[in-house]
Each structure stands twice: as C-alpha cells, then as structure tokens.
Amino acid sequence: MLLRLLVSSFVLAGTSFAVPTKEKRVHRHGDLSDHPHKDAAAGFQYDHEAFLGKEDAKTFDQLTPEESKERLAKIIGRIDIDKDGFVNHSELHYWIKHRQRRYIEENVNKHWREYDANQDDKISWEEYKNTTYGYYQGEEFDDVAEKATYKAMLTRDQRRFTEADRDHDGIATREEFTAFLHPEEFDHMRGLVVKETMDDIDQNGDGKVDINEYIGDMFSPENGEKEPQWVLTERQHFHQIRDENKNGYLEASEVAQWVLPTEVDHADNEAKHLIHETDTNKDGLLSLSEIMDQAAVISLSTITDYGGMTIAEHDEL
Ligand SMILES: *[C@@H]1O[C@H](CO)[C@@H](O)[C@H](O)[C@H]1NC(C)=O
Ligand SMILES: *[C@@H]1O[C@H](CO)[C@@H](O)[C@H](O)[C@H]1NC(C)=O
16 A cells, blocks of 8 residues: 555656655756766766656667667757757757756646646645545554655645645646646745755754765665765765865755755756767767767757657657
8 A cells, every 4th residue: 555655656756856766866957967977878877767767767778779869860850950960059958958848848737637636727735635645545554654654745745735836725726736846946946845855864853964864865885885986976075065164064055055056057067968978079069970879878868858769740849
C-alpha cells in the first residue's frame, strides 16, 4: 500500500520535487558545466535520469544508432533558424529555453487532466488530495513508519499547495498549479523550495546544514567504500563556495543561493557547455558532422527534450 503511495508521489516528483532525491537538489536543470561528474556523457546521463526518471531515460538508449542520428538530424534542422547549415550559440540558447518552457507546459497539462476530477478547469486542494491520497485517507495504518511517511507527504504537499495558491481560496488556477508543480520557476515559491530542501537535509533540525549533512544528502558510502573524487570536490565546494560567510554551516540564504542560484542563465550555460563539448574545430559553430560525432552527448541533453527525442513533427518553435 505504501508502495503505491510512493509510486504516485514519484510520478509527481519526477518533475516537481515532492520527493527529494539528491540528483535534483539544484533546480532549473542545474549547471551542466558545474556537474560533479567529470565525464561529460556520464554527467548528461545522470542529469537526464534525474530529470526524467529511468523509465523515460531509456527511450534514447533503445534507438539504433541510425535511428538516433536520423532524429537528431531533424532536430538540428529546426534549431538552425537561418538554415545556414550551422548551429550557433544564440540558436542553441533560444532552443533550450523554448524546450524548457515547453516541458513545463506539457507536464502541467498532463497532471491537470489527471487531477481535475470534476473537469471544471480548476483544481481544489481536496481534489488534489483525493486523487493523490484518496485511498489512504481514513486508512488505519498498522505500521507506524508508514503512517508517519504518509503524514509527512501530505503535510508537505498541503504546505506547497497553500503557498502556490496565492489568493488563498483553496483552489489552484493553472498558473497556481504550475507553481505547485514547478516551484523553482516562481520567485514567490523560493522560500518554500529552500524550506523543503532544509527539511530534507538538516537531519538534526538545528536550522543549518553542516558538512556531514551536506555530503550525506548526496553520497552514502557502501561498506568501507572510499569517497570518489566528485564527493571530495563537493567537500571543497561546501567550504569554498557554498558557505559564503565561512562559519562552517549553510544557513537558509546560503542554501537558497545553492539550490536556486540567482543571476544564472542555465540555458546559456548549457548552450556554452554543449558547444564546448561538440565544436571540434573551435569555430564557435556546430556543423551537422560535429554534432553527429557527439551524438551521445547531444541526444541526452535538453535540446532533445532531455533525451526522449520525442519532439513531434507538428511542434512549433
Ligand atoms: C546565429 O544565428 C542567428 C539566427 O539563425 C543569427 O541571427 C545570428 O546573427 C547568428 N549569430 C552569429 C554570431 O553568427
Ligand atoms: C474527496 O473525498 C471525500 C471522501 O471520499 C468526499 O466526501 C469528497 O466529496 C471528495 N471531494 C472531492 C472534491 O472530490
């Protein structure tokens, strides 16, 4: 029973952050170039699975190399706005932004249909709660831990729903529901995203994150395993970058700057990163052959819809 509850929440969590997983700590798809994984392709796979979940991540892997190249060529043709045969930084930047917006819209539409049970084009808290937790309400839990998990998830969802529901009428409009599913996209949800992150990481509940809590959230060694390089790098980042006031802890404001960095254009970063990885002759332009040579890197990135390459023929730019 709990399993079903967890599964249904994970469906949400794949796109919002209702259930925390370490991969998703940094929002807005993160800085790819700032990724803890050294190997670019592995990094993309990692990001990509974090974003979509393993199920969808398979899509690309299941294509034959010929099929994936064919799809990629089509997508590239559409990124190349002026059809000069090359993809430049501004074309790539524009495309990535467009795909991210599109992804959020589609995700909201999908859940909208699911949760708007009475089809009045609004989602009340009760509707959401019934759809997500209906089965468990009024249920007698034998297992104390199960009950606690259920309560914690419900409380968290309700807090987020209330925060997203700006006019506090208990009913989410599409805009409010978007803020509920994708709080990282909304300034007024920032505080909440930070609170949720704190709730997950701050194990001893002292209101700040120490180095052990920080590392423990992303890495737990299996018996006697040595810390890999990326964890050592994260240790350095904690002290050198994240802990701005150098007091040995991350307070809420430092957590905010970490998980929701301001002044960072992720689409720009990803465009630069992809060009860096792919532009073999260093002329700043991506040719079709350069892209094909790096098909594995490209196909797992945002430009192909997080690897699904599911961009339909009729999609408009
Ligand atoms: C990149 O492509 C766009 C549109 O396709 C074009 O307007 C722009 O001038 C190009 N930029 C550079 C630096 O070539
Ligand atoms: C939610 O479920 C309760 C209990 O089954 C029911 O009384 C209520 O009408 C439902 N509300 C909505 C909006 O579906």
